[in-house]
Amino acid sequence: MGVEVDTKEFKLKPMKCEFNFLSKSDGSAILSQGETVTLVSVNGPLDIKMQSQSIEKSTLEVLFCTKGGKPSVADRYKESIIKQTCETAILGSLYPRSGITVTIQELEDYGGLLSCALNCTCLALLNSGLAMRFVFAAVSCAVDELGNIVLEPTQEQATSARALLNFVFESRNKNLLTGFSEGSYSESAYEEALERCRAASDLVFTFYRDIISKYSNVI
Amino acid sequence: MAEIYKLIHPVKYFNDYISRNVRPDGRQFHEHRNIKLNVNSIKASEASGVVKCGNTTVICGIKLELATPKAEEPDSGFLVTNVELLPLCSSKFRPGPPSDYAQVVSNIVTDIVMNSECINLKDLCIVYDKLAWVLYCDIVCIDNDGGLIDACVMALISSLKTLTLPNVTYDPETEDIKVDITKRSPLKVNGLPVATSFAIFPFFEKSILLTDPSAYEEDMCGGNGANLIVCWNKGFLCGTQKFGGSTLSMEDEKQALKIAKQRTKLVEKLIETCIDNESK
């Protein structure tokens, strides 16, 4: 780490996004963060089977599709993370007895797939017009061998890192909404990573705001 | 009367407790339940552990098998962990293939063990590219009353700690394998990862952290299972998972880490005491 200047510039990967990529879905977005690309479609509120209806809130279904190969336990885990994040963010009580389906398709994975999928999901939800409590932004970071923190690591950085930490923040108080990690790390590294990601999430929120204002100005 | 009240106003019932700084089962917010640990009681498996965390009961059994290592990693053995949530442990589970939740729990438990690097898979290799141990760790939940991951990890680690591997001799010429079950050496386990679950309850403007939640508390806080799982191992974090439920503020997060650290020390002591007691 060493003693350096007080502030340092950190870069996130370039983001590129397009709404309404799919014509049949109620909301869809394709997002690339660096070389990682995901496509998300949101359908809802829909009519669903009686047995899966809930009288209190909408039933959320999340499906994560990998590019090739058979479905695995790791996909279920990713689905569970995205589902629980969306469940908190969507105001489900406004759509009782109905279903919301979120489908995520992986297109390219060069590190940070899950955080890209989460950001893309948020954009697709915004596009679909479902009522939400807040928007959310996912930022990933890696702790390398020396204990340095790298925001949005590239694939090489991620494989050589000691730990990978992912955080999802909500837009209102920048509180932690979802977090998950790989590898082991010290408490101070965790705290530092959390604070940096929290600050960096601002950039993602600005990106959301810019893309929405770009087209909503026209309408 | 209280039962009816709970049925009619489930949220208010819970809120009433929380506003009086106590939880429905009489615990303080940061108090965890009593834990009972028993090792090596199942003689059919190579090593076993039974954990009772409050009402949550989990059994872990380890089975050994020999296999050829993967071509990509010829110097490592295998550690296969699987968590089974039978219909008997909670009314939420149905018989049939593993539910999504069971798969998620399996994945988290495997991740914690792998991330903590407490087992070096290279220790499980007997002969390079020819022979290695496979540890099948089956974790079965008997009663699910919250804090499932904590109990699973504890059962798994205490069983791994007591596991002994038989001596194997391999003849490279005849490819003959001889297993001597009388001579055994213990498996090297570095450190002791301990997970601590929290539920986060949104109470008016602030959120309240509940340590070691029961299944009822987990339901009230939303999300599937515990909201926050902190895992410590040898003074390092080896997994912080936060899913669903209310959002987590900075102070709460710091507090959670601290509570988890204290509980980890306690559980470490518990496992050590238990194993000492067993070997006596």
Next chain:
Amino acid sequence: MREVYLSNCEKVFLQKVISEGHRLDGRNYNESRKLEIAFGSEYGSCIVSLGETKVLAQVSCEVVQPKQIRPNEGILYINVEISPMAAPQFEANRQTDLTVYLNRLLEKCYKDSKCIDLESLCIVVEEKVWSLRVDIKVLNHEGNLIECASIATLASLAHFKRPDVTRSGDKVIIHTLIEKDPIPTVLYHYPVCIAFAIFSNDILVSDPSFIEESVCTSSSEEGGNKGGILVVGMNQYKELCLLDLMGAAIYNSNIVHKALINAADRCKEIVDLVKKTIVDDDTSRQKRVKKNFSDIITTEHMLSLSKRDLSICLKNYNVDDIEMSQDEEMEDDEDQKPEPSKYDVVPSLPQTAEIIAQKGASSWIEISSGSEED
């Protein structure tokens, strides 16, 4: 979600429009929608879009044991998946008639037509062969899935390159893409499935859209079905490898002839395009231009945004800071040492230990009586 059925007036209108020589989107009978093929960064992954219909194909390979009846042949496996992403009426992880239908047609077109040299996929006879797996994911269903899926299958198979292997004695070494240049798959010919919608038994419409497909296969108002979907599988040499009719029986054989003639031209066009895009892709790869699916995101669109320089100034943590804070925490721990004594660790029964909360550690408050008063 249940399927949304078309109303009678929609059906009648569309049939009338078609019989008058027009189509809803303004195309001619014989005109297809715009075909685009985009390749991903990996070999054998592509997104094919036919108008708004979009299909993702990915070829992957692994070394497996060959089938006993064909010990010297590799294996080709095609898997079609339609997720709720394609259209809301599809359910997750459930096979529908449409999936089975697409899977079967693609297998007929690519497996049974023997367009792939399976023998070249053999590594060691009776022991190790390559198994190619083509995963087709439907992203958007706007009609004519079969044509789009078959182009995607063809393009991904033709684009795919498998890692090189060398045999030394018993051992088989699989080289990574960096070590040795990968080997392309050998295709004897390039078959493509072309779909036509038949209206009132004599009108042939190529590349039907979703609504045209559903109208021509459903029965008309007077009862009796007079339309159907004809799928023709043909390669670039105008050789027929598949013919499939769904819907009503055709009593006019001229229509099949007409379809075959149209299909032959269309096939040539498609195969030429596939070959050209692959050559283009190859040359750009040789120039080390990075290809990625992010290229399909258009930037000029009103609904899109691209940001290159996302940078933020953050406070750089000092080593001293961290050590300080660690020290503090250490002290904290010292202070709080006595606290955990709320619990006792006791060895009880043999092989057992317990953590028990000490008596008086928690105070039970009878709250139910209190709330009754409320």
